[in-house]
Amino acid sequence: MTEIKTMKPKSNTIISIRTENVIKIYKRKGVETSALRGLSCEMNKGEITIIMGPSGCGKTTLMNILSGISLPNAGSVIVQGQDITQYSETQLEQFRRDKISYIFQKLNLIPTLNVMDNITFALEYTNKMNEAQQSRINNIIELIGLEDHTKKFPDELSGGEQQRVALAAALAKNSDIILCDEPTGELDSKAKMKVMELLSIIKKNYPEKTIVIVSHDTDMNLIADRLLYIRDGKISYEMSTEKLQKIKTQGEIPIEVHAEKSLHNSNDEDLLTELRELNKIISDKLEHYESRNIQKHKLKEKMDNI
Numbered sequence: 031m032t033e034i035k036t037m038k039p040k041s042n043t044i045i046s047i048r049t050e051n052v053i054k055i056y057k058r059k060g061v062e063t064s065a066l067r068g069l070s071c072e073m074n075k076g077e078i079t080i081i082m083g084p085s086g087c088g089k090t091t092l093m094n095i096l097s098g099i100s101l102p103n104a105g106s107v108i109v110q111g112q113d114i115t116q117y118s119e120t121q122l123e124q125f126r127r128d129k130i131s132y133i134f135q136k137l138n139l140i141p142t143l144n145v146m147d148n149i150t151f152a153l154e155y156t157n158k159m160n161e162a163q164q165s166r167i168n169n170i171i172e173l174i175g176l177e178d179h180t181k182k183f184p185d186e187l188s189g190g191e192q193q194r195v196a197l198a199a200a201l202a203k204n205s206d207i208i209l210c211d212e213p214t215g216e217l218d219s220k221a222k223m224k225v226m227e228l229l230s231i232i233k234k235n236y237p238e239k240t241i242v243i244v245s246h247d248t249d250m251n252l253i254a255d256r257l258l259y260i261r262d263g264k265i266s267y268e269m270s271t272e273k274l275q276k277i278k279t280q281g282e283i284p285i286e287v288h289a290e291k292s293l294h295n296s297n298d299e300d301l302l303t304e305l306r307e308l309n310k311i312i313s314d315k316l317e318h319y320e321s322r323n324i325q326k327h328k329l330k331e332k333m334d335n336i
């Protein structure tokens with residue numbers, strides 16, 4: 031396997047995932063669907079990348095490819111310096127097991143296992159945890175606020191609680207890359223904020239992880255470091271960490287966003303509308319979000335013990 035030489039940190043940023051011209055064509059009953067049409071993007075270590083875009087634009091397809099459960103027809107997918115499209119089946123299996131936690135769009139809790147067993151399911155030490163492992167899992171359960179639910183089964187939990195169990199399981203697995211497809215899709219705003227807070231706290235406390243979230247929900251931008259908009263199987267707009275930071279601190283769309291928009295998408299007013307909406311949401315809600323007492327300190331203390 032060749033090491034990709036260009037995978038070097040830019041300033042203090044480390045690119046964790048890079049796709050280059052990824053093409054994915056589904057073939058079913060003689061019908062071809064081009065789900066990804068030359069998609070190139072980057073995701074950084076220690077950051078939350080949010081992927082947005084209309085239904086059917088290829089978001090879940092991209093997540094399946096990043097997780098190694100689906101292979102592209104062409105293009106490369108470089109994860110931590112290795113092109114996973116060149117992996118053998120055994121290497122891919124190992125990659126999925128060791129590197130990836132994937133919370134699917136349709137939740138994948140196992141209905142016949144209770145909450146505790148769902149959380150520990152992916153771990154090799156299920157049923158034979160030592161004291162340190164048990165304590166680590168207990169800390170995660172406490173952090174995610176599931177202490178009262180460990181004996182329940184998924185159908186005895188609310189949608190938000192199920193999402194939190196899935197997050198706890200992803201954390202328990204302790205993989206470098208966490209992929210979440212619509213983690214707040216069905217939730218009311220309170221449950222959604224809780225999941226967002228948790229994702230944000232996970233990012234702060236695990237700076238070695240790369241978190242990629244697909245979402246239709248512009249509120250998610252509040253916790254994003256980087257935004258990718260997909261349209262028709264390609265990146266139609268990318269908002270870098272620096273630009274997003276600028277929007278959050280200055281409260282307005284930076285001038286280069288307009289310039290890039292006219293370069294890439296001169297006939298598409300939707301994108302500018304989306305960005306204006308995004309800007310408004312960010313400036314309106316950021317203050318509210320930051321000023322809320324969300325017991326961050328208490329949660330941080332718990333995280334520090336994990």
Ligand SMILES: Nc1ncnc2c1ncn2[C@@H]1O[C@H](COP(=O)(O)OP(=O)(O)OP(=O)(O)O)[C@@H](O)[C@H]1O
Nearest residue numbers: 056057058063065084085086087088089090091092
């Ligand atoms: N297994 C499959 N076989 C055939 N076509 C598929 C398959 N999976 C997805 N597609 C098609 O590929 C395109 C991209 O689908 P994908 O699920 O990636 O979209 P998405 O952006 O995640 O949409 P949503 O926001 O609705 O979840 C769609 O046109 C979809 O119909």
Ligand SMILES: [Mg+2]
Nearest residue numbers: 089090091135
């Ligand atoms: Mg999807």
